[in-house]
Amino acid sequence: MESKLEFTPTYERLPTYLNLGEQALRQNQAFISGTEIANALDRSSIQVRKDLAFAGLKGIPKRGYEIKQFVSGLRKFLGWDKDKKAFLIGVGNLGKAIILHDEFADCGLRITDIFDSDKKKIGKKVGALKITDIAKLENRLSTVKPDIAILTLSYSADVQTLCTTLAEHGIKGIWNFTNQKLVLKENVAVYNADFTAGLAVLYAHINKQT
Amino acid sequence: MESKLEFTPTYERLPTYLNLGEQALRQNQAFISGTEIANALDRSSIQVRKDLAFAGLKGIPKRGYEIKQFVSGLRKFLGWDKDKKAFLIGVGNLGKAIILHDEFADCGLRITDIFDSDKKKIGKKVGALKITDIAKLENRLSTVKPDIAILTLSYSADVQTLCTTLAEHGIKGIWNFTNQKLVLKENVAVYNADFTAGLAVLYAHINKQT
DNA sequence: TAGATTGTTAATCGATTAACAATC
DNA sequence: TAGATTGTTAATCGATTAACAATC
Numbered sequence: 001m002e003s004k005l006e007f008t009p010t011y012e013r014l015p016t017y018l019n020l021g022e023q024a025l026r027q028n029q030a031f032i033s034g035t036e037i038a039n040a041l042d043r044s045s046i047q048v049r050k051d052l053a054f055a056g057l058k059g060i061p062k063r064g065y066e067i068k069q070f071v072s073g074l075r076k077f078l079g080w081d082k083d084k085k086a087f088l089i090g091v092g093n094l095g096k097a098i099i100l101h102d103e104f105a106d107c108g109l110r111i112t113d114i115f116d117s118d119k120k121k122i123g124k125k126v127g128a129l130k131i132t133d134i135a136k137l138e139n140r141l142s143t144v145k146p147d148i149a150i151l152t153l154s155y156s157a158d159v160q161t162l163c164t165t166l167a168e169h170g171i172k173g174i175w176n177f178t179n180q181k182l183v184l185k186e187n188v189a190v191y192n193a194d195f196t197a198g199l200a201v202l203y204a205h206i207n208k209q210t
Numbered sequence: 211m212e213s214k215l216e217f218t219p220t221y222e223r224l225p226t227y228l229n230l231g232e233q234a235l236r237q238n239q240a241f242i243s244g245t246e247i248a249n250a251l252d253r254s255s256i257q258v259r260k261d262l263a264f265a266g267l268k269g270i271p272k273r274g275y276e277i278k279q280f281v282s283g284l285r286k287f288l289g290w291d292k293d294k295k296a297f298l299i300g301v302g303n304l305g306k307a308i309i310l311h312d313e314f315a316d317c318g319l320r321i322t323d324i325f326d327s328d329k330k331k332i333g334k335k336v337g338a339l340k341i342t343d344i345a346k347l348e349n350r351l352s353t354v355k356p357d358i359a360i361l362t363l364s365y366s367a368d369v370q371t372l373c374t375t376l377a378e379h380g381i382k383g384i385w386n387f388t389n390q391k392l393v394l395k396e397n398v399a400v401y402n403a404d405f406t407a408g409l410a411v412l413y414a415h416i417n418k419q420t
Numbered sequence: 421t422a423g424a425t426t427g428t429t430a431a432t433c434g435a436t437t438a439a440c441a442a443t444c
Numbered sequence: 445t446a447g448a449t450t451g452t453t454a455a456t457c458g459a460t461t462a463a464c465a466a467t468c
Contacts, residue, residue, distance in 0.1 A: 058451095101304075189418075198401050200222060205401070270468065
């Protein structure tokens with residue numbers, strides 16, 4: 001990421017807590033305790049409590065957190081209660097997977113437009129969305145004014161130029177699935193979703209064990 | 211992850227360094243310096259040097275790291291020089307994206323078998339691989355003895371039972387793309403690739419700026 | 421030689437864990 | 445009441461950054 005954000009590990013864990021909370025809600029549970037969450041996720045209860053306190057949640061000693069409050073509070077803290085408009089650029093397999101992954105709607109991510117430069121793809125539908133020619137990107141940016149761009153293009157594409165265009169139109173955040181480093185002004189947030197980082201950590205674990 | 215691994219952030223950064231190194235190699239550069247890498251990735255050179263030292267790389271003062279040595283040394287340290295056999299389970303869009311992503315071969319990840327439970331998919335080809343009936347998983351596990359399992363099934367599937375089977379057949383690592391928590395013995399490494407974690411961090415950054 | 425870069429030790433910073441009082 | 449759980453302050457641990465000697 002460009003700028004530093006404190007409590008990043010906490011932010012990363014919160015969705016897993018919410019996930020459990022929503023499960024408990026579906027089962028009509030009334031309360032959920034930090035200990036319960038910790039056990040389910042194989043973490044320490046101190047960490048769970050600290051994280052939840054950071055997210056502004058209040059619990060009741062001996063009982064835990066009131067489920068409805070827990071879920072709505074956490075969703076609000078994560079910003080998943082408010083829709084954010086997103087453009088997805090590059091409709092390959094990964095792009096399709098993201099477009100068709102319903103669960104993102106639950107995170108407030110509303111993909112409104114999808115783009116590709118491949119003439120054969122333009123006009124075709126993916127789920128409810130029609131693939132737009134990348135040439136029309138600027139036009140759509142001015143009209144729709146999306147908050148977020150999701151970059152799922154193949155690695156050879158000129159991602160940097162694209163980013164400059166996005167920044168000029170006031171994009172707030174970029175979810176970058178390409179392995180290229182994006183150079184952007186301070187006020188655009190970038191999250192690099194690098195698959196190979198995961199592989200590196202997984203391999204390290206494997207080698208540690210043997 | 212289950213067990214603790216030190217230097218996780220370092221492991222996560224190493225692939226980005228390697229990426230730059232391979233680029234430099236293609237351009238016939240002879241040396242690459244920590245400063246150069248730091249500038250390209252918007253990081254501090256101290257961190258880059260520390261990371262590289264951790265990976266066992268030796269540099270030459272005033273020059274930097276000899277490119278060929280840098281690339282091969284880093285690849286070896288990451289374990290990307292040796293093939294690891296992997297089974298991919300759940301051939302949806304994300305599964306397809308991973309199967310067809312050539313770059314993983316470069317990380318020593320060799321997907322040998324792909325499985326799905328959907329009768330309509332079984333027998334169909336994705337790239338060079340034919341989709342196998344999940345019922346034949348155990349059989350194939352005994353024969354092929356893969357190191358890694360990649361879980362890209364839809365969330366409703368019974369992932370836990372699957373994991374037990376995988377563990378019984380000596381799987382070493384699991385790359386988990388489902389949002390379910392896997393309960394496994396100590397000697398199986400798990401890396402949870404949770405997309406919503408990225409969204410949580412991205413949103414936090416966006417909110418911080420405004 | 422002078423400047424740039426590595427490599428390492430020490431200092432700082434942030435995140436996790438421990439300890440424990442408050443409380444339902 | 446006793447036991448369990450929250451919430452917070454202090455202690456520890458790990459990761460990052462600073463400082464600087466060594467060196468090509």
